[in-house]
Amino acid sequence: MLHEAVLLLLFAAALVRSLDPVFNDDVLGLIVFKAGLKDPKGKLVTWNEDDDSPCDWVGVKCDPRTNRVSELALDGFSLSGHIDRGLLRLQFLRNLSLSKNNFTGTINPDLARLGRLQVVDLSENELSGSIPEGLFQQCGSLRAVSFARNNLTGTIPESLSSCSTLGLVNFSSNQLSGKLPTGMWFPRRLQSLDLSDNLLEGGVPEGIGKLYDLRAINLSKNRLSGKLPWDIGRCFILKLVDFSENFLSGSLPESMQRLGKCAFMSLRGNSFSGEVPEWFGELRRLETLDLSANTFSGRVPISIGNLQLLKNLNLSMNQFTGSFPESMKNCINLMAMDVSYNQLAGNLPSWIFKLSVQSFPSFGNRGSGNLQYSSLASRAATYQGLRALDLSSNAFSGEIPAQIGVLSTLRFLNVSRNHLLGSIPARIGELKSLYVLDLSDNWLSGSIPSEIGEAVSLKDLRLQKNFLTGKIPTQVENCSSLTSLILSQNNLTGPIPAGIANLTDLQYVDLSSNELSGSLPKELTNLTHLVSFNVSHNHLQGELPVGGFFNTLSPSSVSGNPSLCGSIVNRSCPAVHPKPIVLNPNSSNSPTGSSSPNHHKIILSISALIAIGAAAFIALGVIAVTVMNIHVRSSMSHSAAPLTLTGGEDFSCSPTNDPNYGKLVMFSGDADFVTGAHALLNKDCELGRGGFGVVYRTVLRDGRSVAIKKLTISGLIKAQEDFESEVKKLGKIRHHNLVALEGYYWTPSLQLLIYEYISGGSLYKHLHDGPDGDCLSWRQRFNIVLGMAKGLAHLHRMKIIHYNLKSTNVLVDSSGEPKVGDFGLARLLPQLDHCVLSSKIQSALGYMAPEFACRTVKITEKCDVYGFGVLVLEVVTGKRPVEYMEDDVVVLCDMVREALEEGKVEDCVDGRLGHNFPAEEAIPVIKLGLICASQVPSNRPDMSEVVNILELIQCPSEGQEELE
Known part of the structure; x- marks a missing residue:
């Protein structure tokens, strides 16, 4: 009887478990899955193996009809480990989402056995290996799959083309390589495809026009070449098209004019050519259009004015000519427009100020005409959007509009390097939000308005290279956030305001080449953040401040002021002696002021006091020297x-x-x-x-x-x-x-x-002699380029030419900061002779500017700019300036320039970086390096300009955020 009772109990337990599949499969599967994980934040603490059902567990959802697990969503739980086979027991699972964790290992191809699985999201983990073919061979009801932001390699599986149910595929930000599968467009239900930021190459296959449900395609940041597929326009409901940063070329297919529902289109950073067709005006839903960094030419299409929904337009770094079409005044929603680095000319269009544009970079064109717009005053209420206006390096003339103050939201204003006349409007002080004001290198005259002090948010004030007169307004001290005050090369007079010493954030001060007079305020030593201070070539006088930054001030920073004195200029200040007291004991007894015959014996004359003081001074000096000699001998003996x-x-x-x-x-x-x-x-x-x-x-x-x-x-x-x-x-x-x-x-x-x-060694060692696994990252390289530029810019401000710039003379400290060394050593030679210099720096082969070969050309700072340009290319490419091959000699500048002309400049980036670099930074940096290494010295920018350009390249998005 006992044996039969035991059998009955076992049978009952078996019967219960057979009727409770949750216990048999779901609980067991999830507990097994959990056992292989690390859960540092205790997110899965509610998962208890003693529970009869997992439906109340964190991240678990069940189908109320079957009481089986239908969804597992553990996004952002900081879990790590492998995705265990225990999940295969969840036979009713429809949605598996494990994104934003630290899972490692490979993708399990057996996930395809979960026949009800519809969504798989394993994005933002550390998965490696290839995407398994088997995952898509029997994909069942799979509709969406995302493996974005992992470390996957290999090719895109051909079996993807047989998964007819797929609607969303996202394999972006991995290291996938090879060509796109020929059957890429077979999944006819595909609505979104994102393969961006990989290493894919070859052409884009034809047949995309069969994807009638396609709404978004992103193939950016790859190595795709050839033309866009001719039938892309058949995807009538496409809303997002992004082929940016590839090697695509040719003209745009005419079928694209049918993409009437497209809201976002980016073709940036390719080699598309020809004129931009007028049919772009038919894409009425466009909100973002980015055609930058191509070789488009001709005029900006008039039909752009039809795009009334357009918010962002980027046409920069092309070869557009002519003027802005007046029709663009109809783009009433335009917020950001970038047309810099083209060949545009003509007047600045008045509609820029009438629209809701927040950012308008237009530097590096040939824009001309007048900046005076009388309509500004009458439309003040409409100027609540413009935050960044950059019209630098054009040929604009006329005066700065007197009503400039109505642009109350402006935070960045740069109209430098133009031909502007007249005075600075007093209403400039109404720009309460202005961070940067750069009016330098124009023909401005008159005084600096005192109202400048009302622009209380100013951080960077640049008015150099104008014809400004009058005094520096004392009200500038109200700009308490000021970090840069550059007023050099004007005709300013009067003293330096003592209130400048209250601007405690000041880092760069340049008041050189003016007519300033008076003494330097002693309180300037309170400026603890100073990096550069230049008051050379003025009429300043008196003693230089002592202490802080001024103890290390370069003599060149105060040169050209003959009446300045102090140790820095090796000119002692005149001693100030108090007037001696004349003692005459007879004066009280002689109301008439007459003296006794012996008065010369008791009266100490001025000359006598001076003589006594000099004798005492000499005696003290003899005693001091004697003591020092005794101390020195004692030190030497010990x-x-x-x-x-x-x-x-x-x-x-x-x-x-x-x-x-x-x-x-x-x-x-x-x-x-x-x-x-x-x-x-x-x-x-x-x-x-x-x-x-x-x-x-x-x-x-x-x-x-x-x-x-x-x-x-x-x-x-x-x-x-x-x-x-x-x-x-x-x-x-x-x-x-x-x-x-x-x-x-x-x-x-x-x-x-x-x-x-410097413990870190030379830049040469890091680039060429380090172990393969110790490759500098892109961010480290960019910081090195920027740091070198800042160091050289400082040297040039100090009137020092390096003469011997090369990667072995750049050191990298333990924090990755570059430090330029060996500067100015040519100054130790008796004369800067071409032959001597060439012989001394012959080890810098490949860095030397071509003017070294010409004895009649003056060696200037532009020689350093050339060497810096070569250094930039060396840092980005990881190649030496001159490479000696078996049958050839490769000059780095020529190689990169040829790649740029062929539209393959991204191939020049150091292969050890793989695809882990932002092309939107790398490509402009390479182009900047080539400009710096121009054969013609006048074509090379100043190092201060290089620093500004690099800072713009580094964080354009951050810069925009600051402006918002």
């Missing part, structure tokens, strides 16, 4: 033996009269070296060799590591006095992206330069 130098020379770390010893000067800190088993210039401590010398590493007594450059140009070096003068000038140059010169050592036969030690 110091270590002289340091051993290569070549058998010795020198002491302290000054001495012995001619066998040299002179060691440190600009700050301890002037002693640590000696020991390794001599100062030991071969084992050698860091590198260059055209000017050999570099070693050593340690100061205070524990700091320094780099010692032993100059190998002793036969050409200047005399000691001139050498020390030049080195001290270089030692005062301080910038975040420049290697600091800490001191020097001199004997007639040996000269050493002492630099800060």
Whole structure:
């Protein structure tokens, strides 16, 4: 009986479990799935194996009719691990969404066995491997699949074409390669296809016109070539078309004029050519049209004016000519328009100010005509949208509209490098939201209006290279957020307002080449964020401020002011002596003021007091020198033996009269070296060799590591006095992206330069000698390019030419910041001779500007710009400036320029980056490098302009956000 009871109980349990499939399959499957995961945030804590049903578990939904799991949505749970086979027990699962986690491993092809599965979203994880063919061979009812933002490789499976139920496919932001499947367009129900940001190549197959339900196609950021499919216009309900950043070429297919429902179209960054057809005006639903960075030519189509829903229009970096069509005044919803870097000419259209445009970059054209618009005043209520207006580098003339203040929402205004006349309108102060005001390089006259102080949001004020007169208004101190104040090369007079010292955020101040007078306010030392301060070529007088930034100020920053005095200009300030007191004890007894015969014995005359004071001063000086000599001798007697130098020379770390010893000067800190088993210039401590010398590493007594450059140009070096003068000038140059010169050592036969030690090594090492797995990322490369540009721009502001720019002279510190070194060493030569310079920097082959070969051409900062351009291409491509192949010599500039002309410039980006770089940054950076490396010096931009361009390239979206 007992045996029969046990059998009955087992049978009952089996019967219960057979009637409760949730327990048998769903609970078990999910618990097995959970067991293979890491759940750092405890999101799955409610999943309990003792529960009879998972329908109340977090992320789980059940079908109320069957009580079986129909949806598993664990998006953003921070889960990691593999997607376990336990999920295969969920036979009624329709929606599987595991996006925004950290799942690894490959995609399980057995997911296709879940016959009811309709949606699979595994996007934004760390999945790898290829997309399995089996997943789509028996795809059942699969309607939507997304594997976006993973690390998938391989090709797009051919079996995708047999999955007829698919409506959405998103494989974007992976590393998929190869060609698009020939049957790509067979799933006739396809509504959305996103394969962007991969490594796909080849042409776009024809037949896309059969996808009558297609609403969105995104193939951007690949390597596709050839023409757009001729039948794309048959996809009548397409709303989004994005083929940007590929290598597509040719003219646009006429069938595209049928895409009447398209709202977003981007063909940016290809090689499309010819005129933009007038049929674009038939695409009445367009809200965004981006045709930038192609080779479109001809006039801007008049029919663009038919696009009344258009909000964003980008025609930049093409070859458009002519003027803006007046019909565009009908684009009443236009918010952002970019037509920069074309060949447009003519007047600035008045409708720009009448529409709701927020951003209008138009720099780098040939725009001309007048900026005066009388209609501004009468339409003030309509100007509530414009936030960024950039008309720089055109040929606009006339005056800045007096009613400029009605543009109350303006945050960025740049009309620099034009031919504007007249004065700065007083109503400029009404632009309360203005961050950047750049009116530089025009023909403006009159004074700076005091109302400028009412533009309280100003951060960047640039008025240089005009004909402005009068005083700097004291009201500028009301612009408390100001970081840049550039007023150089005008005719400004009067004193520098003391209130400028209250602008504590100031970083860049340039008041040079004016007619300013008076003394420099001592309070300027409170400006703790200063990077550059230039008041050269004025009529300033008195003592220079002492302390803070001004202790390292370059003499060139204050040159051209003969009446300035202080240590920086090596000009002592005149002593101010108080008037002596005349003692006459007889004065009280002589009402008439007469003196006794002996009054000359008790009256101390002015000359006598001066003589006594001078004698006392000399006596104190003798005592001080004596004490110092005693201290020096004591230090020498207790110091270590002289340091051993290569070549058998010795020198002491302290000054001495012995001619066998040299002179060691440190600009700050301890002037002693640590000696020991390794001599100062030991071969084992050698860091590198260059055209000017050999570099070693050593340690100061205070524990700091320094780099010692032993100059190998002793036969050409200047005399000691001139050498020390030049080195001290270089030692005062301080910038975040420049290697600091800490001191020097001199004997007639040996000269050493002492630099800060940078542990990260040279840029050359990072680009060419590092391990393959230690490749610089794109962000690191961009930051290096920008940092180099900032360092060079600072040098050029200090009137220093580098002369020897190359990747071995750029160091990278532990945080990835670049530091340009070896600058200004040519100044140590007796004269800047072409032959001497060429022989000293012959190791910089490929970086040297062509003017070095011409003895009659003056060497200027543009030589550095050329070398910088080559450096930019080296950083982006990972290739040396000159590569020696077996049968050929490849010059980097020529190779990149040829790739640009063929529309293959993206192929030049270092292959080690794969596809992990933003083409919208990389392509403009490459083009900027080519411009900098122009054969004609006048075509090269200034380094300050290069910095501005790079900052625009770096974060155009962030810049727009700041303007909103």
